[in-house]
Amino acid sequence: MAYSASVLRRAKERLEQDRQAAASADERRISAIYEKYPRLREIDQQLQSTVAKIAFAAFSSGGDVHEALEKAKEENLSLQQERSWILQANDLEEADLERQPICPDCGGTGYVGEVMCGCLKELCRQEQKKDLSALLAGRETFDGFRLDYYPEGEIRRDMERIKTACMDYAKNFAPGAPSMLFTGGPGLGKTHLSACIARQVAESGYSVVYDTAMQMFSDFEAAKFGSFEEDRRAKTEKYLQCDLLIIDDLGTELSTQFTQSALYRVINDRMVSQRATIISTNLSPDELKERYLPQIVSRLFGTFKLRCFRGQDIRMLRRMKGAQE
Numbered sequence: 001m002a003y004s005a006s007v008l009r010r011a012k013e014r015l016e017q018d019r020q021a022a023a024s025a026d027e028r029r030i031s032a033i034y035e036k037y038p039r040l041r042e043i044d045q046q047l048q049s050t051v052a053k054i055a056f057a058a059f060s061s062g063g064d065v066h067e068a069l070e071k072a073k074e075e076n077l078s079l080q081q082e083r084s085w086i087l088q089a090n091d092l093e094e095a096d097l098e099r100q101p102i103c104p105d106c107g108g109t110g111y112v113g114e115v116m117c118g119c120l121k122e123l124c125r126q127e128q129k130k131d132l133s134a135l136l137a138g139r140e141t142f143d144g145f146r147l148d149y150y151p152e153g154e155i156r157r158d159m160e161r162i163k164t165a166c167m168d169y170a171k172n173f174a175p176g177a178p179s180m181l182f183t184g185g186p187g188l189g190k191t192h193l194s195a196c197i198a199r200q201v202a203e204s205g206y207s208v209v210y211d212t213a214m215q216m217f218s219d220f221e222a223a224k225f226g227s228f229e230e231d232r233r234a235k236t237e238k239y240l241q242c243d244l245l246i247i248d249d250l251g252t253e254l255s256t257q258f259t260q261s262a263l264y265r266v267i268n269d270r271m272v273s274q275r276a277t278i279i280s281t282n283l284s285p286d287e288l289k290e291r292y293l294p295q296i297v298s299r300l301f302g303t304f305k306l307r308c309f310r311g312q313d314i315r316m317l318r319r320m321k322g323a324q325e
């Protein structure tokens, strides 16, 4: 799962904060117990040092290491016994004096070997959701996608099929899912459905980037002129690496050689690495063919599933309806 650099950084910061908070809570709890039962502190300190101390003494005096260790073991045993008596007498648990890692799987480092641990993944998911909700205002739902705004008959049936396809897509999303191209005039629900997909796919733990075409191109532009290689990469890598990229309103940007090559790169890179992309546009298929390079058009129509939104501008209908009521 490829989360953007900023999501990953924030998630790691939170994990580190959680780890520190848990560690100081452990320290506070343990010192409070030691404060109350100073003998426990003494015992624990002795237990930690005896083995090393005696082994060292035996080594340096040339004595019998085995004998010294046996002696240490015995001493430890009686200390441990005294310790458990004190614990029992005061209703304390063994665990009360232990430092617990915040995550038993990774010990709070966020990784098990090379693999990202579930605890860090969960934090990434939450951080990414924050980004998405800020962007999507968090109101669109599949239930809120009202089919009665579409003219009865063929168009409404088409739109019902599109809605169902989008719900299935969001529910079954997995790496290698197909890409989709939403076309149709403004106010026909393209943004609404892509927002629902974005939220649900992110909810399932995949990395999702949702942005307008304008924003994406301006990030590529900024990356081109950034002074540090790392900043430059951070600006654009999220568009290339996320599991699902949703580009809203393609065609509103000023078309230049630069935007064409950036778009080609995004579409082609993602196609090659089998990452899904959803593009929505107010342009018709013919207008797209006119506006974009043949290499872009052939990929859009060759590998994206085309979804043609039809009907009347819903935002306008809503407004008219509101005026009547």
Ligand SMILES: [Zn+2]
Pocket (backbone or CB within 6 Å): 103, 104, 105, 106, 107, 108, 109, 110, 111, 117, 118, 119, 120
């Ligand atoms: Zn973990």
